[in-house]
Amino acid sequence: MSIIQTDKEPWKAPDNVGHVIPCDYEHKKPLKFDNGQAIQEFNIRYETYGKLNKDHSNAILICHALSGDHHCAGYHEGETKPGWWDNMIGPGKPIDTSRFYVICPNCLGGCQGTTGPSSINPQTGKPYNQDFPRVTIGDMVRAQKILLDHLGITHIHAAVGGSMGGMQVMQWMIDYTEMVGRVLILASTARQSTQSIAFNEVGRSAIHQDPNWNKGDYDPDKGPDTGLAIARMMAHITYLSNRGLESKFGRDRKQKTQNLTDVEFEVESYLRHQGQTFVNRFDANTYLLFTKALDTFDLYGQKDDLRHAFQNVTARILAIGFISDWLFPPEENREIIQSLLKLGKNASYAELESELGHDSFLLETKEYFDLVRAFLD
């Protein structure tokens, strides 16, 4: 295990993957969920960058976090901001699209193109909403496997994911052991902590107590936006750190006001903006579904030990924890690797300095990027 301190030197990103068009795979067969329910067909939206080589050995699977999606690099038509991980993925970048074929699917249960609660249920002609089966991390991975089968990919060079994406890549190395060469786990956990469950429950309560919630049976244009925005504002604080917030906003005032509901501090303005922009791109039922998938994720299980889950793993694993991450703190990442090492697996752990909190896995520093590059090499 190594401890690596980053300097603050920004990483100069080479060019990006350019104009990208999302793809859809419509799977016309039933998908069975961990809870026994099934849907009769589903669509999975995804993006790919780079080219699959002749022996199909250069695929990298990217698994996104709670609020992420399949659009992690390049630009869609008309966009001015690239995908969410464009600093990491592209030609010459740590996840190098001139060498690797990168696939990023939108998660099952999502709201960005893959079938989820807001999709039309072909049996009723209406959105699934609360009739959508409860999704687990295992279900997400099962749907991704179906996509990879369709793409003719039988071997993944590496599965890479941060946060909820980290849970998915762990599930991959357990459920499809033989298929995964390398697993890169970033700012994740093998078991959602009590505090994280607690925060998610506040967010869920804000949603289902919104008058527009209507027991989940809302019109797409008239959802529980207020509750969802509050959930996001709160969650956003947990993605950052006290020190990061101090550096960025301190106690700077937006305006002088005597009105108790006005924005007063800059950090308040920032949070409200985060809440508002989130509701424009996210569905409340998906938010409930994904937070429950996180909360019920527990590789320790009844025996309170990771060794049972990890016993058959064959992949090389690197986990990276970030010092200021208090949502999925370094020790939870370290424990994953310690358990793998006890089983004699090829695993290593790195801990990086950063003041960005949980969101550090999206940061740009030379040390972090060199580490990812070297691990994939």
Place this chain on the structure above:
Amino acid sequence: MSIIQTDKEPWKAPDNVGHVIPCDYEHKKPLKFDNGQAIQEFNIRYETYGKLNKDHSNAILICHALSGDHHCAGYHEGETKPGWWDNMIGPGKPIDTSRFYVICPNCLGGCQGTTGPSSINPQTGKPYNQDFPRVTIGDMVRAQKILLDHLGITHIHAAVGGSMGGMQVMQWMIDYTEMVGRVLILASTARQSTQSIAFNEVGRSAIHQDPNWNKGDYDPDKGPDTGLAIARMMAHITYLSNRGLESKFGRDRKQKTQNLTDVEFEVESYLRHQGQTFVNRFDANTYLLFTKALDTFDLYGQKDDLRHAFQNVTARILAIGFISDWLFPPEENREIIQSLLKLGKNASYAELESELGHDSFLLETKEYFDLVRAFLD
């Protein structure tokens, strides 16, 4: 400065102060607030325990936290649970009512008897609601000073407060320097952090986006209970610690359910209960007022230095920080004392182990209680 580790031995509390009746002092003169506004009269509700001695030298002032009140010891008629700090205050207890005359007022702007937003504005015959002037920690202290004048108390043996109460006792030692002999600051801060402002803003947003909010002009029986409950659920997490939550609830299930809005984990049930009981005893406008009083509290000021605020302080000061408190973390308490020591003041700092987070200042351990007792002696 000393670092003290507590063992886990529970403190056996002696008898309590028994049956107590709250008192009211109606001040029939105007009170001017820091923001220039005024109210024409106000009531301050308080409790006292013990007896004021002949030379009026044994008074201890207790300042309560955000959700606290004047009822900190003994029992009201019919109560089965005592006041919120009954383990600390009573005959033979660290704040020993057989020696000291203890006064605990409900804060100005509160909702437990002291004039606040839910009180009737004599000029309109209706509740002040949003017309109540914005309150600062300084305003709270000014109102307390008026009460002490009324009670004939010109010297305070000690002012004691945790969290928002800690801010008040610091304000006391600054604004009424000559009057205060000792100051005991528990789990507090000289300046609200950006992260704490951020969490408070989420709570405020939950309240003012509740349909019952009505711009603060709600009927007492039909307030924004949903928003207030959500605010409380979230805030409650910040009063605890991840480790404490793990110990208490872990991932224990309340019930098996597929419904995404049902209570599933024990911690969810606990939080919902916290939210619901809070709305039965607290007013949303007071919540907004008090969180803003916290957020705008800043003894560092423009010069980003505590020395200016503390230069005239004459009291003996002890601050206690708690290791697992991430809301008002140990370092923020330590900084208060460091600044006082640089000015040559009689100040000391102790840091205690506990897994109870911010709420640790309400804990019962022998070391903590011995420390408080010795400081007051």
